[in-house]
Amino acid sequence: MGVEDKTQPIIVKKKVVQGGHHGGSWKVAFADFALAMMAFFLLLWLLAALEADERAALSEYFQNPSAFEGEAMAPSQAIGDGTGADPSIIDFEGLPDRHDVPPEPSEADETLLEEDRERLESLQEALEEAIDRSQALEPFKDQLLMDITPEGLRIQIIDAENRPMFATASARPLEHASGILRELAGLINEVPNRISITGHTDARPLQREDYTNWELSTDRANAARRELIAGGTEPEQIARVVGLSDTVPFDRDNPEAAVNRRITLIVLNQEAEEAMREGIETEATPPADALDAPED
Incomplete structure (x- = not known):
């Protein structure tokens, strides 16, 4: 009789780990990416098709994206605008059309502006050289200041403590002041540009109730105008006093x-x-209600 084999068989259970199910989510992400790229390239194509002034207007619109006039609520409003939103350049229904975009200067305009700047810089150099050569102006060199400003070439004739340009509290120019102004007139006449004349005083009040520093500064500016004309300046060249x-x-x-x-x-x-x-033209234009007023 044989021996019974009591050895139990060893059963190995294999655990099958199934891979994760990706599904179609990657396809959705890829489709979104492709759509975004198409939209981006379409935007680039549209921007390339715009004119320069239209691109400038579009940029300004996004800096202040309000559709209404008035103070913009967005903090992106350009400093100094103070007028709220600018109308869109695209004709959306219900939104105003943009009509106030200033035209960009043309090449011809840029050339004229550059020639204007060069002319004023050359005038400044000529004036400085003339002052250095002139025996009449040399003693007053420190009282003649020149610089280029956004308005043009500025020439300031200032008083010194012991060498005023005008008689005390008077609009009568002293002899050397007349000589300075007439010398300057001969040099300024070399350019076609017009001239602005401004009078300034110090803060000391005058000893007259009916004549203040306002009248004095204006009268001195007008006296300077007369001296320039006496020096050869054409009256039409004076633009402002x-x-x-x-x-x-x-x-x-x-x-x-x-x-x-x-x-x-x-x-x-x-x-x-x-x-x-x-x-000047704006100030000379009568108000709209005056234009419509009935005649007496």
Whole structure:
């Protein structure tokens, strides 16, 4: 009788680990990516098709994206605009059309502006050389200041403590002041640009109730105009004569300083002259209600 084999068979159970099921999510992500790229390239194509002024207007619109006039609520409004949103350049129904985009300067305009700047810079150099050569102007060299400003070439004739340009509290120019202005006139006449004349005083009040620094500064500016004309300046070349009293001091820390008493001549550049002309034309235009008023 045989021996019974009691050995139990060893059963190995294999655990099958199934791979994760990816499904179709990657296809959705890829489709979104492809759609985004198509939209991006379409945007680039549309931007390339726009004119330069339209691109500028579109950029300005996104800086201040309000569809209405008034103060914009978005913090992206450009500093200094103060007018709220700009209309869109695209004709969406219900939104205003953009009509106030200033035209970009043409190459011809840029050339004229560059020639204007070069002309004023050359005038400044000529004036500085003339002052160095002139025996009449040499003693007053420190009282003649010149620089280029956004309006043009500025020439300031300032008082010194012991060498004023005008008689005390008077609009009568002293002899050397007349000589300076007439010498300058002969040089300024070399350019066609028009001239602005401004009178300034210090903060010391005058001893007259009926005559203030406002009248004095204006009268001194007008006296300077007469001296320029006497020196050969054409009357039509004078664009503006104003008096600013003591409101724009040269020395802000000392309102009564002698340097605050001065005459400022500005040989206007083309942009400043055009802006001044537009301002005069605007002031000369009667209000709309006056145009519609019935005649008596």
